[in-house]
Amino acid sequence: MAAANAEQIDHAQPGPIDKSGLTQQPNHQSEVIWNGQDPGSLTCRSRNEEFSNREPMVDDRVVDIIKALGLEGLLRLPGREIDHGLIIALVERWRPETHTFHMPYGEVTITLQDVEVLLGLPVDGEAIIGSTQKEWVNMCRDFLGFQPVNNERKQLDGQRILIKRLLEQVADTLPPNAEEDQQLEDLRNSRRFPYLCPIVEHGLPVGAYGPPVHGPLSLKWLWVPNKKNKPGHIFLKRYREQIASMLLDQVVWQPYEAELEDLPPWCVAGRVVWTATVPFVCFHLVDLHTPDRVVRQFGMIQEISRDIDTNTVLHQIDLSGKVGVNWMQRQAMHIMEWGNRLQRRCKAVLGDMPPHHEYFNWFKRITRRFIDIPGARLIIMIEGYVRLLRRHPMHGGPQGHY
Numbered sequence: 207m208a209a210a211n212a213e214q215i216d217h218a219q220p221g222p223i224d225k226s227g228l229t230q231q232p233n234h235q236s237e238v239i240w241n242g243q244d245p246g247s248l249t250c251r252s253r254n255e256e257f258s259n260r261e262p263m264v265d266d267r268v269v270d271i272i273k274a275l276g277l278e279g280l281l282r283l284p285g286r287e288i289d290h291g292l293i294i295a296l297v298e299r300w301r302p303e304t305h306t307f308h309m310p311y312g313e314v315t316i317t318l319q320d321v322e323v324l325l326g327l328p329v330d331g332e333a334i335i336g337s338t339q340k341e342w343v344n345m346c347r348d349f350l351g352f353q354p355v356n357n358e359r360k361q362l363d364g365q366r367i368l369i370k371r372l373l374e375q376v377a378d379t380l381p382p383n384a385e386e387d388q389q390l391e392d393l394r395n396s397r398r399f400p401y402l403c404p405i406v407e408h409g410l411p412v413g414a415y416g417p418p419v420h421g422p423l424s425l426k427w428l429w430v431p432n433k434k435n436k437p438g439h440i441f442l443k444r445y446r447e448q449i450a451s452m453l454l455d456q457v458v459w460q461p462y463e464a465e466l467e468d469l470p471p472w473c474v475a476g477r478v479v480w481t482a483t484v485p486f487v488c489f490h491l492v493d494l495h496t497p498d499r500v501v502r503q504f505g506m507i508q509e510i511s512r513d514i515d516t517n518t519v520l521h522q523i524d525l526s527g528k529v530g531v532n533w534m535q536r537q538a539m540h541i542m543e544w545g546n547r548l549q550r551r552c553k554a555v556l557g558d559m560p561p562h563h564e565y566f567n568w569f570k571r572i573t574r575r576f577i578d579i580p581g582a583r584l585i586i587m588i589e590g591y592v593r594l595l596r597r598h599p600m601h602g603g604p605q606g607h608y
Contacts, residue, residue, distance in 0.1 A: 220576040227513065227572045228303050235298050236577045244578065247442060248297060250288045278472065279326020282421040291441025295449055298577050305496045305516055308573045310585075311454045311566065312508060313499045319480040323462050323473055326422030330476035333487035333541045335534050422473050423465055443580075450581035451588060454561070459502040480504065481552035485540040489533045492520045492540050498552050506554035510568045 220240050222228045231237055238245065272281050299307045306313035318329040347353040466474055483498045497504070499511045534541065543550070559565070576582035 220582065221570075221574045222572050224571045228301060228574060230301075230303055230518075231574065234301075234574070236574050239298065239578050240576065242579075247290065248294050250290050250293050276328040276472065279422040283325060289441070291445050294442050295445035298446075299449070299574075301574075302518060302521070303516060304499060304511075304514055305494050306499050309449065309457070310452050310575075311457060312502065312569055313511075314503065315496060315500050317480060317497050317500070317503060318476060318482070318495065319462070319503070322476050322480075323466070323469065324423050326470070326473045328472070328476060330479045330547075333537070333544045335487060335489060335537065335541060421470065423462065423469060446577060446581055447584060450577065450585055460505055463505075479547050479551070482547040482550050483552065484544050484547045484550050487537050487540050487544055490523050490525055490531070490536075492517075492523075492537060498554075501552050501554040502559060504552065505556055506552065507557050507559055507563070508565050509554065510565055 220236075222231065225231065228234075235245075269281065272278060296307055299309060301308050304313060306315040321327055322329045343353055481497045481501070481504055482495065484495055486493045486495055494514075494516050496514065496516075499514070500508070502508050576585065
């Protein structure tokens with residue numbers, strides 16, 4: 207039945223028409239869904255409930271260390287349950303070839319601006335790199351204050367510390383005689399490190415459910431009740447429809463503009479690098495930040511994007527059997543590119559996109575237009591309705607760009 211339905215709307219072509227960019231389409235989630243083999247809900251991992259039930263950190267010595275490291279945003283970050291349906295719908299539109307989400311009217315992605323504004327984390331500084339030629343058990347002793355062992359109370363699972371045992375060891379209030387010089391050893395250098403974060407939820411204005419708090423923008427939703435604490439499949443279909451039928455004037459490209467002046471300085475300190483097209487480096491991990499493909503998120507006019515190589519080989523690198531690797535030498539090229547981040551900022555023209563800009567026709571050719579057959583039917587119906595309105599305009603009819 208699914209194959210027959212697909213044939214009925216084959217003229218719409220789910221895309222891409224130009225296959226030079228999305229080279230991994232045959233193996234993409236959207237291909238599986240289109241072919242009638244929808245895997246349904248994905249599993250979103252989260253420890254949010256476990257952490258949100260713990261008492262907040264109140265020891266001033268620890269709080270001062272967290273602030274000195276530039277991680278005050280994490281300290282203030284409110285716990286939020288994951289909107290599974292939204293995450294799954296976004297995963298279906300994530301393209302590893304471009305490191306962006308392909309939406310109906312262009313690409314969007316998570317940028318350094320999102321990380322700093324929403325979480326208050328530092329985004330400018332040196333690449334996270336160093337030696338891995340150390341015994342990790344001894345590292346736990348030096349930096350966490352205890353050495354995990356396997357005895358009658360299991361602490362280890364392979365090369366991982368069980369989170370329950372870790373919390374028992376490090377989450378309680380420090381004793382009054384804790385040595386501050388030991389706590390601070392080497393940690394002060396962490397202030398220079400950039401950090402990354404995935405999706406966040408949007409909510410109501412500051413004060414909607416309580417008094418405003420001076421901190422990262424994520425605090426705006428601290429009192430907003432989450433009504434979507436349900437399995438992903440319940441909302442997934444609705445999210446697919448909403449994204450597929452989205453109109454251009456429904457996209458809020460710059461959601462933070464009205465808030466930036468009211469944020470604390472440490473939530474905007476790295477704005478000079480927000481548009482830098484650079485690789486992020488964290489030891490063996492390298493990921494490309496591609497704000498040049500989403501400059502509308504910075505109030506600029508998006509031109510046709512250049513070809514990009516996200517180097518999928520990098521995604522397959524792990525630390526297995528690589529304890530002795532000199533990552534500073536191995537990642538020298540990427541570290542140099544990050545070091546030149548000020549020279550790699552976007553230089554697009556500021557302004558609004560003209561509704562008939564050549565970018566839109568180009569994007570329709572290189573993107574995956576449809577995720578599932580019901581969504582394709584919906585879009586074809588809407589486009590037919592719009593064409594009819596253009597031929598026979600109605601006074602007071604729908605406005606905006608289609």
